[in-house]
Amino acid sequence: MDNLLSLWHSTGLYNITGGQALMMLVGFLLLFLAIKKGFEPLLLLPIGFGAILSNIPVAGLNDEGGLLYYLYFGIKTGLFPLLIFMGVGAMTDFGPLLANPKTLLLGAAAQFGIFASLLGALALNIVPGLEFTLKDAAAIAIIGGADGPTAIYVASRLSPELLGAIAVAAYSYMALVPLIQPPIMRALTTEAERRIEMQQLRTVGRSEKIVFPLLLIGLTALLLPSAAPLVGMFALGNLMNACGVVDRLSQTAQNELINIVTIFLGLSVGSKLSAEAFLQMETLGILALGAAAFAIGTAAGVLMAKLMNKFSKTLVNPLIGAAGVSAVPMAARVANKLGLESNPHNFLLMHAMGPNVAGVIGSAVAAGILLSLVQ
Amino acid sequence: MDNLLSLWHSTGLYNITGGQALMMLVGFLLLFLAIKKGFEPLLLLPIGFGAILSNIPVAGLNDEGGLLYYLYFGIKTGLFPLLIFMGVGAMTDFGPLLANPKTLLLGAAAQFGIFASLLGALALNIVPGLEFTLKDAAAIAIIGGADGPTAIYVASRLSPELLGAIAVAAYSYMALVPLIQPPIMRALTTEAERRIEMQQLRTVGRSEKIVFPLLLIGLTALLLPSAAPLVGMFALGNLMNACGVVDRLSQTAQNELINIVTIFLGLSVGSKLSAEAFLQMETLGILALGAAAFAIGTAAGVLMAKLMNKFSKTLVNPLIGAAGVSAVPMAARVANKLGLESNPHNFLLMHAMGPNVAGVIGSAVAAGILLSLVQ
Amino acid sequence: MDNLLSLWHSTGLYNITGGQALMMLVGFLLLFLAIKKGFEPLLLLPIGFGAILSNIPVAGLNDEGGLLYYLYFGIKTGLFPLLIFMGVGAMTDFGPLLANPKTLLLGAAAQFGIFASLLGALALNIVPGLEFTLKDAAAIAIIGGADGPTAIYVASRLSPELLGAIAVAAYSYMALVPLIQPPIMRALTTEAERRIEMQQLRTVGRSEKIVFPLLLIGLTALLLPSAAPLVGMFALGNLMNACGVVDRLSQTAQNELINIVTIFLGLSVGSKLSAEAFLQMETLGILALGAAAFAIGTAAGVLMAKLMNKFSKTLVNPLIGAAGVSAVPMAARVANKLGLESNPHNFLLMHAMGPNVAGVIGSAVAAGILLSLVQ
Amino acid sequence: MTELMTSGIELMMVGMGLVFLFLAMLVLAINLMSALVLRYFPDAPPATAAGRPAGGGKGVDAGVIAAIAAAVHQYRTRPK
Amino acid sequence: MTELMTSGIELMMVGMGLVFLFLAMLVLAINLMSALVLRYFPDAPPATAAGRPAGGGKGVDAGVIAAIAAAVHQYRTRPK
Amino acid sequence: MTELMTSGIELMMVGMGLVFLFLAMLVLAINLMSALVLRYFPDAPPATAAGRPAGGGKGVDAGVIAAIAAAVHQYRTRPK
């Protein structure tokens, strides 16, 4: 009898708190979004599962000595997001950007989403119960970069306790790009603008693609060293792919290595989805700010494109400005789709890939700025 | 001259102890079993090689700063067995089990091998020179689970000094399943029983296969949280495979990741095969108990099937009860082979896969119980 | 204004030292050699990139908490070079060596390059400003082994501050083998000697290939335990490949695992290319000694072959002696090429593979001797 | 009988009981789940097989690709 | 307005300024680089495609694989 | 000569001696091993090739390759 009681006391049912139960439901919800709705499943599936595991009572997977506790070192040290960023770099083709470098400015403009939502986070402090420090605000704002590894890297450095909510918001909104962006893009452009056909991109040679990552890391080293880890690993991956002499390393970085790290990273992020950290007013603020960041970044990219058209004779279709938020390659596809709606012969995909990958660089640069200025 | 002497003093020949020499022979024996006899070579080859390496005198591969010392962290933290279990989960098809869920009870019955040998270990304490604590007994008993990662995980938590012998016994007996099981199965069944044909299994859809791992982790969280690390990683791997939306993660978990970890795990386990730990009466006890555990588990599975036939009108062939010990897929093949001997048209393989994978869950559950009750 | 100044103070341009700028140029030079000149790109590309990253001012990638700081643990513990050596072992076919075992003596002779350059390093101490300890000299000398992982392993144990220069020299000279070796080989052989045709090698069976790595680790354990980590991991890889029963482990060791570790190892080695360590007189000494070591090893191998011809009736073509330095398979190809020049029907490639892989064993043995005798 | 044996026997009974309890509940849960899924979310039967071309294709393709790459390469570098 | 908001606004202005500055300099650097490369190290245009058979081969194979899969299937299921 | 040089020379002589000793013993051991293996465990010569079906799975394709090469060729040279 005594024994049965102590058995009952060791069950999850006896020990579970309301918060843990809710967070396990959040984990199941993330799995549902990943599997049934196709929301960035590569990340949200392990994140959701990590959320479930870390909220199992008694098991202590998150405590010292637990599996998720050890895996989290990969985030604490920055290793996981940086390795994923290297793999992303190896998958990225800078050809369209190099063929039309001024689209980098679209990628720059879209980062306004980051800084506007930073201000928004600080403004939200007037809501009673919300108290975002400058670090918190910067970590939240990076959601606007629409780039998972960058968001996780910055959040792990500036505001680890918000990491779970930030990562979830970042990946969820990336999956929602096809819903968030179109209304904004339509509202800010005229039918005539959406019909603009862009001149075909020149073919970019191998030498330029090899030199570009070196240029990128060189400029980063000289001007913005705080962005060096992110930009550096991204450039390394890109160089391994572009140079063509280390294909076996490049393939491994794009496949097995990034897959292994993705599983580990997802579980570790999930381990930050604890009730104490997630079931707070702050999380609602983060979700609202993340959506705002994506929307503002989209708008800024489109408006920048329209501004550029005022000063240049070779017009850009303003729709591709929206791809500047990154969310590769979803945002570029959205631009392409809207372009085709207005002009069935206007394939914008390759043109949108320029600002799209520019957005990755842009948000890594913005991340470096935040890491350098916010202490 | 002085120099030559000091050289001689640095050789292995000068420094080797009898125990080290014997353990190196054990290592070579394991390699022989792995390579020539096909005994679970994926594990026993690295384990055997690890045994050789760790017993090389002077080299100190096991000491602080040595290679095996560092690799062993992967076992100490539980990371290696859990990652292998994730890969095994990704390779497991629960279709046959979901088509005939009551075969789970066969997987439950077969765990009697575990608890009976636990009692046996305690009973062996009457032999002078043997002194098994309750923790030791539990760690030894888990050999009866016929599941490598589970045995290593439990032993590393309860009785690390017995880990080497336990792992070797577990994998060796798994390889011997085709020799150990048939006589027991024949002795406990009549020819008529062995001829029972089972009705064809229904096809199980993708949705059920997706929901099952979630059900499994949910039930574990509520009832037996101490099994959550093992069951959780197993369910994660299974979900990654079943859901079909993260195939690149699932493939990596089943291939490169499990391969890498297998090499590391094998070497680390081998590093626990030191003379002080292995050349003991305890090891003989472990080998005897392991064999008994397999035999008892087999018998319990078969008898449970016969019992179930007394209460159900849809008969099960009692041979598939033996597959409940797990040892996937060897035990299921044994059941199939014996079935064909009695009835050449009776293909039991798919029917036996149900209790076979049930045995994996069953021993993970038993492991959780032992970890929770034995402190 | 104040803010702009502090921004300027955070740039790399403001903070960069002359040494860092030079070392970044060295990094770019290594990338150039790797990509444009094909100098061992798999290693020199990540090493070069690591050199750039670690010399970016302010970013602190090398400091505690930085990415390269964490990766360097893989070298500090010996894990990275040993895992690469395991992969190399899995790629190595000992057939040609087993068919003609006396070519092991060529691999032994070529190690004279190591010990001669050790003496050379000590002799260089008469140059003012150079101060090589015995440990430094041994670490430098291992460049003559013409084997990357061995050199990195030994240097990390004996003289970590010279590791960067030693690794760069080792890989650079390996890439230069087709330039360094031919003049020496021509100078030490007569046209008649270069024309010697060797009798065809017998086919070596699977059993011998399986037993060989066991023989190798057994002999190492008994005679030279200090070489056990290197020789052991090499033998493990070779056994996994030769035995044919763990092909999935062997494939992973040869592909994904070695690729992942190569990226990490390269970056970590690059992190040792700091201005304080590299921009020293010592580095020039290392470069000179490395070249000498390759040259002397080549000569010793050729002369040993000529000596063996004096005592044996089955002649060896002295060109294959040069392959004894290892640098697999480049040195064997050089021997083949020179052989064809003198006798267009004389294919020496397979004959040269014997001393070539013997050279790998030879330098691992020499490494063990140095690690054992130099404290 | 020693105290250790007593606790061992207790452990055996409690342990086997819990194993059966857990797996029996899993049987019930599976039956319930299958009923619900088959009723509310029935798979189109062929979808199971066709739904995952990537995973199934992978192993096969890997070998074939190499073969083909070689074949194509040979074909492309033939004297024209 | 709080001090925090002030520093936020400052951060926004400085941050966006630096992002634009950095990317604008990258535009200039790319233009310069491309001009130099195209002038002094022009790729032979087909070299780009042929220079990387390994990586580039993959996409191509996709079409071929289908054809071959069909061929293999036909070969394996032929009457024997 | 400095003490360091002396120990260097000693190291050279001892080191080269040990390298030769070790590799010479390896020569002997290999000869012995080969003699024993060839005598008591001779491989059936074709067994070497056929003995490794898993790794050799690649080899098996060899037959398929020919078929495929033909298929590819046909596919590529078909009238369009």
Ligand code: NA
């Ligand atoms: Na972005």
Ligand code: NA
């Ligand atoms: Na089991």
Ligand code: NA
């Ligand atoms: Na060598």
